[in-house]
Amino acid sequence: MALTKTQRRQRIKNRIRKTVSGTHEQPRLVVFRSNKEIYAQVVNDNNGHTLAAASTRDKDLSSSKGTKTELAAMVGKLIAEKAIKVGINEVSFDRSGYLYHGRVKSLAEGARDAGLKF
Numbered sequence: 001m002a003l004t005k006t007q008r009r010q011r012i013k014n015r016i017r018k019t020v021s022g023t024h025e026q027p028r029l030v031v032f033r034s035n036k037e038i039y040a041q042v043v044n045d046n047n048g049h050t051l052a053a054a055s056t057r058d059k060d061l062s063s064s065k066g067t068k069t070e071l072a073a074m075v076g077k078l079i080a081e082k083a084i085k086v087g088i089n090e091v092s093f094d095r096s097g098y099l100y101h102g103r104v105k106s107l108a109e110g111a112r113d114a115g116l117k118f
Helices: 005-019 068-086 103-113
Strands: 028-033 038-044 049-055 092-094
Touching (some): 028 103, 038 068, 038 103, 049 068, 068 103
Parallel strands (some): 028 092
Antiparallel strands (some): 028 038, 038 049
16 A cells, blocks of 8 residues: 555654654744745744744745745745744754755755754
């Protein structure tokens, strides 16, 4: 029985979530990637609050032009700026079962460049 792409990703995501969780001191940076957009959230799993969020649909980036990979890097910079403004300097990176490649990697590197520590 072969798994579909989404079932395989869900298995990987569950495996990652066993070990990665966000705390007050080191929240979790979650990535969701759709075909068109990319979203990032900084989450404290202890009390279930989203501390910061950014996506390509934000007003700051919706008018920006570029490839999806370039936009992902901009989202990474934006989420890092928002997180630092809230007082978060260090996060655990949760790639949500996606390969660390392409847009996910670009988002992570953009966040690192803007001063967020993984």
